[in-house]
Amino acid sequence: SQKIEQNSEALNIQEGKTATLTCNYTNYSPAYLQWYRQDPGRGPVFLLLIRENEKEKRKERLKVTFDTTLKQSLFHITASQPADSATYLCAPTGGGFKTIFGAGTRLFVKA
Amino acid sequence: GAVVSQHPSWVICKSGTSVKIECRSLDFQATTMFWYRQFPKQSLMLMATSNEGSKATYEQGVEKDKFLINHASLTLSTLTVTSAHPEDSSFYICSARENPGELFFGEGSRLTVL
Numbered sequence: 001s002q003k004i005e006q007n008s009e010a011l012n013i014q015e016g017k018t019a020t021l022t023c024n025y026t027n028y029s030p031a032y033l034q035w036y037r038q039d040p041g042r043g044p045v046f047l048l049l050i051r052e053n054e055k056e057k058r059k060e061r062l063k064v065t066f067d068t069t070l071k072q073s074l075f076h077i078t079a080s081q082p083a084d085s086a087t088y089l090c091a092p093t094g095g096g097f098k099t100i101f102g103a104g105t106r107l108f109v110k111a
Numbered sequence: 112g113a114v115v116s117q118h119p120s121w122v123i124c125k126s127g128t129s130v131k132i133e134c135r136s137l138d139f140q141a142t143t144m145f146w147y148r149q150f151p152k153q154s155l156m157l158m159a160t161s162n163e164g165s166k167a168t169y170e171q172g173v174e175k176d177k178f179l180i181n182h183a184s185l186t187l188s189t190l191t192v193t194s195a196h197p198e199d200s201s202f203y204i205c206s207a208r209e210n211p212g213e214l215f216f217g218e219g220s221r222l223t224v225l
Contacts (some may be wrong), residue, residue, distance in 0.1 A: 034214070036214075036216075041202075041219070042219065043117070043217050044214075044216050045216070046214065049212055049213050089154065089155070091214075098157065099214055101147075102154060
């Protein structure tokens with residue numbers, strides 16, 4: 001069955017450092033992969049989308065890579081800020097545009 | 112960006128009653144909407160894909176007679192939790208996409224069944 005794994009439940013980093021979150025998937029060939037941010041008690045908010053033929057995508061302080069050979073995506077937040085503290089969800093999307101979510105990684109950025 | 116509105120944001124009901132949650136796409140037409148459920152500290156689990164004008168497609172393990180989905184128009188989908196029980200207490204979130212690509216999520220509805 002399809003499986004999505006995000007590197008850890010929680011990640012603690014110091015303000016100003018780069019946060020790197022990992023998403024690995026198995027038994028799945030997504031046409032594209034998305035990253036979302038979710039704050040407690042709120043619905044997820046879309047951040048970035050990367051297609052299977054793209055290696056890297058950037059948006060302001062965010063960067064996403066997509067390696068279809070390794071079946072892995074990395075999500076980077078540079079110059080992290082306390083306001084970046086949230087849960088980040090990896091979401092590969094395959095046939096039928098059905099989107100499945102990983103369990104998420106909770107990021108804590110300390111001032 | 113596109114906006115998806117969900118109502119109510121929270122609801123408390125007695126065991127055995129039914130609860131309806133509405134999901135609206137405010138500035139675009141959504142042929143397809145998705146309903147997710149999220150338990151505390153867990154990820155979103157897709158429950159069903161709601162198709163305008165036709166029957167919803169349910170994920171394995173989701174009871175279609177318990178979670179009734181209606182997608183009567185291109186901007187509105189409803190989820191009705193019938194004969195709710197305490198184990199149905201959860202955070203229910205709808206989403207829609209304007210084009211193939213990112214999903215826009217509603218703010219979620221927190222259901223508590225007493």
